[in-house]
Amino acid sequence: MRVTSFADRHIGITSEAQRHMLDALGVHGDDPVEVLMRQAVPDSIYTAATEQSSIPAAASEAEALAELRALANRNTVNRAMIGLGYHGTFTPSVIQRNVLENPSWYTAYTPYQPEISQGRLEALINFQTMVSDLAGLTTANSSMLDESTAVAEAMLLARRASKSKSNVFVVDADALPQTKALLATRAEAVGVELVERDLAGGEELPEELFGVLVQYPGASGRVWDPSAVFDAAHVANGIAIAAADLLALTLLRSPGSLGADVAVGTTQRFGVPMAFGGPHAGYMSVRAGLERQLPGRLVGVSQDAVGYPAYRLALQTREQHIRREKATSNICTAQVLLAVMASMYAVYHGPDGLRAIAQQVATRARLLKTELDKAGVEVVHDAFFDTVQVRTADAAGVVARAHEAGFLLRLVDAETVAVSVDETTTVAEVLRVANLLGASGGAFGFVGGVTALPEALLREDEYLTHPVFHVHRSETAMMRYLKQLADRDYALDRGMIPLGSCTMKLNAATEMAAITWPEFAQLHPFAPREDVDGSLAMIDQLEGWLAEVTGYDAVSLQPNAGSQGELAGLLAIRGYHHAGGDAHRTVCLIPSSAHGTNAASAVLAGMKVVVVATDELGNVDLDDLHAKIAQHAENLSALMITYPSTHGVYEEQVTTITAAVHEAGGQVYVDGANLNALLGYARFGDLGGDVSHLNLHKTFAIPHGGGGPGVGPVAAKAHLAPYLPGHPQAQSAVHSGGHVFEGGPVSGAPYGSAGVLPISWAYVRMMGPEGLRDATAAAVLSANYIAARLAEHYPVLYSGEQGRVAHECILDLRPLKDATGITVDDVAKRLIDYGFHAPTMSFPVAGTLMVEPTESEDLGEVDRFIEAMIQIKAEADAVAAGTWPADDNPLVNAPHTAESLIAGEWQHAYPREVAAYPVRSLIAAKYWPPVRRIDQAYGDRNLVCACPPIEAFA
Incomplete structure (x- = not known):
């Protein structure tokens, strides 16, 4: 008797059921499944089964977990005190068990059908309330992809909303370095001029600008009053943006009270593990009057047919799939699962609990300064929340010795070290780090409750006053609240979600198992190379496997949503044309049937969208295509095409289409949304694709989580590989196949949402090449x-x-x-x-x-x-x-x-x-x-x- 394989359990249709279904279709033969696939997939792109593959034969669930355990054991989890927007946090067990590990939450779809999404929508409106209260602004959306992309979206919002005609956007010199790098990527493509200013140091703003970004507190840890900067921005008709730490805002005056129009940031430290960089829910909140400029999704309150209050996504006509090239953003995937975790962290702790956590963090940071002051060690700033910068003659040596002792400090420059404290940091650890920095280590007489926050900036107004943040104090009450919300929703644990274009497949328990292992979950994204060897090996393997199954040469796993993968692919095409002296090639051809994010992504990549008609069969209209190519041949940059088409068919003439674009000097972007219909039977690279994004949350089993997390890696042929997104803080510049990516980053972390990559690794490892083909x-x-x-x-x-x-x-x-x-x-x-x-x-x-x-x-x-x-x-x-x-x-x-x-x-x-x-x-x-x-x-x-x-x- 044959042992049941993982593929047998993943694929729902038994061999007997297949025979019944094939009989209903009138398909017969020695291998009727293969007969059906030959009828569906055009001969010009069909790939027969082969035994040659870099992907190993399918592993059992136990074998895959053992291999993942071996990879995890190659990581070293040291106490991360690097900061820069990523902090240790305690995930309440009731939230880990009942949200993160609960298929009622992680297998749900985006709440476009609100009647069966009321639980998720309530959790998201809790998130919005939490963010807007702490930010001191009127409206927040239901999550962004991460802090750095949220800042980029805020920059674009400022450009739309400002009355200024300037193209200048001012960036705080003390902004997070990964945010600066991502802003450079996004600004260059759309013609925005970035101007950096030491705002805390008193540098004045340019006379003309459309927006200004202040980091609050700064990346250095410094806390100062930016209200004068915000006022000056308003005088210049600009929009004032604060990238703010939500935990700090429980003690500090809110951005809204200081004059900010927009607040952005991350909710990671609200109970969501660092996970080597993600996924985490970014946030954006705006003042009154800017609600309709918000990118992403916004949950609102309406009423049902009998007048009962009910939640749903508000202002849906703003959604990118409707507005296309007029969309305010290309963001499709949000970070719903992580936003739910962060909101429930606030529900669990309440305002008093959050304030107590922040107070503990701030007092332990102050304790570090006190010990250093006693030893005569120079601390750079007197006012800070959780991050202390220290002057030392041997900064690199201090960081190295701390690493040997199990602590990850941040090397700022040759004479400066930064130390960030979080809710997991103990007093003993603070004293040990103080010793490493030169403190004596003797007895201390520190009085608890004292912080290094300026008295004039201490928060006095109330927040999180709604009853939901006060009534679920016991674990019993919290568990029941989460169960009550889950019961209002429909997810894959109840039945089929037959959504076209979104591939709501099984997210198997074994695939999910490793994401909470501390060796993966507690890694800082900027940890040293030697600490993350296992994760880098897993990433390298997954990049290689994805390259093989798609027919490409290189894969970057950095994009943390399909929309960002689209943007990265188009930016690679842009970079390629610019390097070849063809900067004038800006026209992007997009069929009228394409996903709405395609057009929005092209605009954000600095391209001009030209729509190509589709015929009565749903295929690209070849006559119109040839006419548009001829009309725009000199300026043709790319064609974006979804394959199989958005109409659910394999276009017979796809190779003719791609050849025509190449002949005119353009590049072909194949949208990978429908890869679930191709895997093992055809490859994007073989049908003429130069670059594609893939949706790991569709084809490769990462859960949708109610609208995120998503992972949208970008894959390309060798000539485009140098222009794929790299990252200045990446542990390794060399990727699978020896490729070096020199494009700018499209997400805050070097490897995007690395914390969920074990899911797709396990899926491919347990399916094997044969299982992937059988699934298709x-x-x-x-x-x-x-x-x-x-x-x-x-x-x-x-x-x-x-x-x-x-x-x-x-x-x-x-x-x-x-x-x-x-x-x-x-x-x-x-x-x-x-x-x-x-x-x-x-x-x-x-x-x-x-x-x-x-x-x-x-x-x-x-x-x-x-x-x-x-x-x-x-x-x-x-x-x-x-x-x-x-x-x-x-x-x-x-x-x-x-x-x-x-x-x-x-x-x-x-x-x-x-x-x-x-x-x-x-x-x-x-x-x-x-x-x-x-x-x-x-x-x-x-x-x-x-x-x-x-x-x-x-």
């Missing part, structure tokens, strides 16, 4: 099975030349609306009553549903979805036949809450049983949505983006 075939089989079963009820909008779709299919609901009046929204909401998350609505074609089953779903779940869709069609037909009124039927009233079924007399034209249990199987396992259909427009007209008072729910 299973996904394509399931999508074609759904398309075939539903074709007589809903037209399948696009298919390939042999009538096959890729790993997803688009169901056209426009004929249904014409015949019955039932809309795509009605069908999506009615699916909730059947126990399903809706497929992707109205993208890329309005009035359609894009369905992607993924390889993880078994035949029973796929059939359950098919049967639900067939029955919903029958319900719509009943409306058309007059059985139920057009304004009172189970579709237009969906979803139905338990309260709606039992409150008062039932007065609808259809039975209660039809509303609640449209199929009998639901009786045993029913998901009850907590709210009725939500009024989106009401929430935009009455914009509320912080925790509503408890009375609102009475």
Whole structure:
């Protein structure tokens, strides 16, 4: 009897189920799965199975964990006192167990269907309230990718919102070094001039500017009053931005009270491990009047069909998938899972607990200064929160000796060492470091509670006054609150999330196991090379594996979202053209069917978007493509194309398309969003791609986490490799294959969200080359099975030349609306009553549903979805036949809450049983949505983006 492999458990369809599905498709032969794939994938790009691979044969779960353990053991976790926006923190066990390690939280999707996302949305509105309270500003979004990218987004916001005509953006000399490096990358592409000033030292601002950034406290640790700088920026019609430490803000005056228009930063030290650089939730908060300029996502309060308060994403027309090249940002993935952790850290500790933690940090930093003062060691600044800079004649020697003793200090320059204290730092450790810096080590008479914060900057106003930050004090209460919120949501632990273009596949427990191991979770991103040998080896292996399966030569894992991978790839193309003397090549061709982030990314890379039409089959219109190439040949920079297409088909002429672009001197960017339909059967590099981003949170099993974390590595051919994103603080300049990346960084940490890379490493290691190929075939089989079963009820909008779709299919609901009046929204909401998350609505074609089953779903779940869709069609037909009124039927009233079924007399034209249990199987396992259909427009007209008072729910 064969031992079950990991792939057998990951792929939901058994061999018997495959035979049933293939029979339904009329596919036969000695190897019918291969027959189906030959029908779907064009011959011009098809790759047969091969035994030659750098990826080892599949490991068992135990073997993979043992290998990961060996890699982890090559890391050394020293006490990190480097600071620079990354700090040790204690993750409350109740949050680690009930959020980070809980599939109810980490397998959820972005809350575009708000009725089944109320728990996650409440956690995010807690996050927004926490941030806006501490920042002293009116509105915060529901997370950014990290602090450095948040600063870059704030710079772009300032450029949009400022009345100044200047292109000058002033950067604090005491800003984080990684932020300065990332700003340089982002500013150059869009024509912004960066001017650095020692603002704390009194250097004046230029006469003209559109914005100014102040680090508060500074990277050096210095605390000072920036209000005069903010005032001067306002006189110049500029926008004042503070990059602020949220923990420090529990003791220090808020940026808003000092005159800042925008506050940005990270919430990492609110219970989220350093994890070698991420993932962490960045934040952005703005003053009144700038709400509609916010990038990313914003959770707001609206009401449902009966007037009950309900949460949903506000101002959705700002979202990049709708606005395209007019988008304010290309950010798609947020950091929801990490934002939830940070918000629950605040819920767990409350304002008093946070203040106590900050007070402890500040007093221990002051203790370090006291000991150094007694020994006559020079401390650079008198006012600081958690970071002390020390003058010493042998700075490098001090840092080296501290490393030998188990402490990581920061070498600022030849005569300066910086030491950062955090909530995990003990008094004994402070004294040991003081000794290493020259203190005597004798008895001390330090009085607790004394800090080095200026009295004039001490915070006096209240924050976190909402009851949610006060009532969950016991672990019992906290556990129950987290469970209550999770129960309001629909995630993969409940059932299939059949979203097209988003690949909501299984995130296996073994893949997730290593992310909380301290050898990975407690590494500082700027730890010395010798401390992170195991992580670098894992990263090198994963880069090599990803390069092989995509047909590229080099991979950078730095981008911490697909949007940032897109930007990095386009910046690589830009760098290549500039190096070749072709700076005039700025035109980017993008098919009209493309992901919305494509156009926004091109604009942020300094390119001009030219849209290429698609034909009636959903393919790129070759005539229009050739015409646009001819029109823009001299200035053609790139073509961005998604493959398989956003319409869910393998375009037959893809190699013709890429060849035409190359002939005109352009480069080809292949969007990797749909790689789940190609892996093992075709490679981007072989079909003419020069560069691609990959979504590890789609194809390679990193969880979506309710809208993040995401990882969007960028892969390229050798000629573009030098222009991929590097990092000035990276432990190694050489990447897999010997490539050196010289492009500017696109995320704050050298290896992006390195903390979740063990998930994708484990996925590839346990699947092996054969398993990856089998997963692709299973996904394509399931999508074609759904398309075939539903074709007589809903037209399948696009298919390939042999009538096959890729790993997803688009169901056209426009004929249904014409015949019955039932809309795509009605069908999506009615699916909730059947126990399903809706497929992707109205993208890329309005009035359609894009369905992607993924390889993880078994035949029973796929059939359950098919049967639900067939029955919903029958319900719509009943409306058309007059059985139920057009304004009172189970579709237009969906979803139905338990309260709606039992409150008062039932007065609808259809039975209660039809509303609640449209199929009998639901009786045993029913998901009850907590709210009725939500009024989106009401929430935009009455914009509320912080925790509503408890009375609102009475």
